[in-house]
Amino acid sequence: MAAMQQKLRTSLAATLSDTGLLRSDGLINGKWVKAASGKLFPVNDPGTDTKVASVSAFGEADAKLAVSAAEQSFDAWRSKTMQERGRLLSRWSELIGENSSDLATIMCLESGKPKAESKGEVNYAMSFINMYAGMQTNGMVLPQQTDSHLLMVTKEPVGVCALLTPWNFPAAMFTRKAAPALMAGCTIVLKPAEDTPLTALALAWLWERAGGPKGVVNVVPTPRELVQEVGNVLTTDEAVRKISFTGSTAVGKHLLKQAAGTVKKTSMELGGNAPFVVFDDANLELAVNGAMTAKFRFGGQVCIAPNRFLVQEGIYEAFVAKMAEQIRALRVGDGLDSRTNMGPLINLAARDKVAGLVKDAIDKGADVVCGGQLEQHEMGNNFFAPTLLGGCTLDMRISHEEIFGPVVAVMKFKDVDEALTISNSSRSGLAGYVYTQDYSRGMRFAGKLEVGMVGMNESSISSCVVPFGGVKESGMGREGSVMGMDEFMEVKSICLGGI
Numbered sequence: 001m002a003a004m005q006q007k008l009r010t011s012l013a014a015t016l017s018d019t020g021l022l023r024s025d026g027l028i029n030g031k032w033v034k035a036a037s038g039k040l041f042p043v044n045d046p047g048t049d050t051k052v053a054s055v056s057a058f059g060e061a062d063a064k065l066a067v068s069a070a071e072q073s074f075d076a077w078r079s080k081t082m083q084e085r086g087r088l089l090s091r092w093s094e095l096i097g098e099n100s101s102d103l104a105t106i107m108c109l110e111s112g113k114p115k116a117e118s119k120g121e122v123n124y125a126m127s128f129i130n131m132y133a134g135m136q137t138n139g140m141v142l143p144q145q146t147d148s149h150l151l152m153v154t155k156e157p158v159g160v161c162a163l164l165t166p167w168n169f170p171a172a173m174f175t176r177k178a179a180p181a182l183m184a185g186c187t188i189v190l191k192p193a194e195d196t197p198l199t200a201l202a203l204a205w206l207w208e209r210a211g212g213p214k215g216v217v218n219v220v221p222t223p224r225e226l227v228q229e230v231g232n233v234l235t236t237d238e239a240v241r242k243i244s245f246t247g248s249t250a251v252g253k254h255l256l257k258q259a260a261g262t263v264k265k266t267s268m269e270l271g272g273n274a275p276f277v278v279f280d281d282a283n284l285e286l287a288v289n290g291a292m293t294a295k296f297r298f299g300g301q302v303c304i305a306p307n308r309f310l311v312q313e314g315i316y317e318a319f320v321a322k323m324a325e326q327i328r329a330l331r332v333g334d335g336l337d338s339r340t341n342m343g344p345l346i347n348l349a350a351r352d353k354v355a356g357l358v359k360d361a362i363d364k365g366a367d368v369v370c371g372g373q374l375e376q377h378e379m380g381n382n383f384f385a386p387t388l389l390g391g392c393t394l395d396m397r398i399s400h401e402e403i404f405g406p407v408v409a410v411m412k413f414k415d416v417d418e419a420l421t422i423s424n425s426s427r428s429g430l431a432g433y434v435y436t437q438d439y440s441r442g443m444r445f446a447g448k449l450e451v452g453m454v455g456m457n458e459s460s461i462s463s464c465v466v467p468f469g470g471v472k473e474s475g476m477g478r479e480g481s482v483m484g485m486d487e488f489m490e491v492k493s494i495c496l497g498g499i
């Protein structure tokens with residue numbers, strides 16, 4: 001299999017139409033610079049477990065330079081009109097569109113996301129830029145207590161923003177933050193995930209080519225071993241006024257503690273544990289198709305992927321049988337192969353975590369309906385077979401921990417109260433799904449789910465217009481939608497007297 005995968009690849013640069021997109025240095029103040037240490041770190045292709053690039057290993061000193069560049073460019077950038085900033089973003093989006101195939105190849109090779117899905121993500125990333133490029137923010141003039149005063153309320157950019165993004169959506173998580181921040185008039189320092197810096201660096205290069213002024217967008221590629229020290233700079237430097245983080249709940253809690261010292265404005269898009277609830281009266285085909293779409297997107301490595309399947313006892317057997325049929329039909333393969341439905345997990349640690357959850361479930365009595373092989377996959381170290389486990393129970397780890405992989409864990413429930421209790425038992429509250437043809441029951445159930453986003457008879461619930469975010473330990477704030485820009489703005493009242 002490895003030979004076939006290698007056949008699909010020569011060097012990454014050789015597969016690109018525009019090799020300028022392949023950036024190995026970071027971006028500070030309009031210059032592509034190496035790390036102060038001169039050190040590099042590898043970026044690996046999870047499909048072949050081989051290095052595809054080496055990138056400058058930015059550390060504390062580099063991060064401080066990036067924050068300073070963003071601070072120095074803030075006044076000039078905020079002084080531009082929203083129309084001027086919008087025109088720049090529109091040009092950026094055009095260039096992304098013109099280079100979408102190369103961007104998808106880069107994303108596929110550094111993340112393992114199949115190329116077709118990677119192209120979809122590039123379009124998703126563009127949708128945020130396109131939406132915010134045309135957006136205006138409005139203040140208010142309020143009625144006065146006296147006729148000699150006027151009260152105005154304005155919205156102003158918060159300032160220098162530190163954006164920290166995960167590896168699973170390296171383009172969309174960048175633009176979902178950067179587009180509203182830039183339109184609001186903020187300047188940014190982006191720290192991409194160590195597994196997937198290339199996509200963000202390529203997008204930053206296109207920003208520069210669009211005419212982005214120096215210092216407005218800065219990118220600090222950071223290796224795993226320096227993430228803590230770079231994070232310390234971004235969360236404690238007084239010049240940074242906003243932290244926008246997307247990633248695990250554990251890291252989010254850590255960053256919140258660090259940001260508290262300088263009372264930074266924060267947005268947290270954290271981990272999920274979505275329930276997928278199927279009632280007896282559900283449209284079975286709709287529920288199964290919805291489950292497959294939501295679960296096997298990027299092999300389950302998605303924050304809103306269903307994590308716990310709760311199926312009412314009357315439809316349980318039919319649901320499991322239909323799911324097994326579709327899961328068995330999935331083609332696991334190389335991300336560059338257009339026939340591939342599912343590629344590798346991001347790395348060996350991720351694969352081993354999934355295998356550990358499956359083993360625990362099997363040891364505690366789960367039925368392996370399909371998949372579930374714990375030994376190394378024939379495609380390579382980072383692959384895990386799409387798996388369906390039946391008869392899952394609450395004493396299994398898989399019923400409580402975020403799987404972040406291609407495993408469907410199904411448990412049976414009797415009635416709506418049981419389904420709601422189990423659904424809300426998690427400390428996470430990002431997304432939830434409910435399938436029933438009784439819309440009254442469905443809406444009541446959706447209203448009682450402790451999550452930020454619900455799909456009812458629908459599992460594709462993300463788009464640029466949705467206020468994306470969670471409750472409880474899935475985070476705070478919203479990204480996308482008109483709400484997304486307010487995360488990067490401060491409100492100011494001006495009281496005018498003596499009129």
Ligand SMILES: NC(=O)c1ccc[n+]([C@@H]2O[C@H](COP(=O)([O-])OP(=O)(O)OC[C@H]3O[C@@H](n4cnc5c(N)ncnc54)[C@H](O)[C@@H]3O)[C@@H](O)[C@H]2O)c1
Binds near residue numbers: 230248402
């Ligand atoms: N809610 C959402 O919108 C959303 C979207 C995508 C992923 N996620 C969540 O992210 C997780 C998977 O992504 P991940 O593995 O990249 O998460 P992660 O928390 O390990 O890393 C996220 C980012 O934080 C950085 N980071 C890690 N430790 C840090 C530290 N001490 N200081 C500063 N930065 C640090 C990483 O380098 C990366 O850039 C899952 O839990 C998933 O649910 C949530």
Ligand SMILES: O=C[C@H](O)CS(=O)(=O)O
Binds near residue numbers: 462
């Ligand atoms: O996993 C993280 C993303 O936010 C999911 S989505 O692409 O926004 O649905």
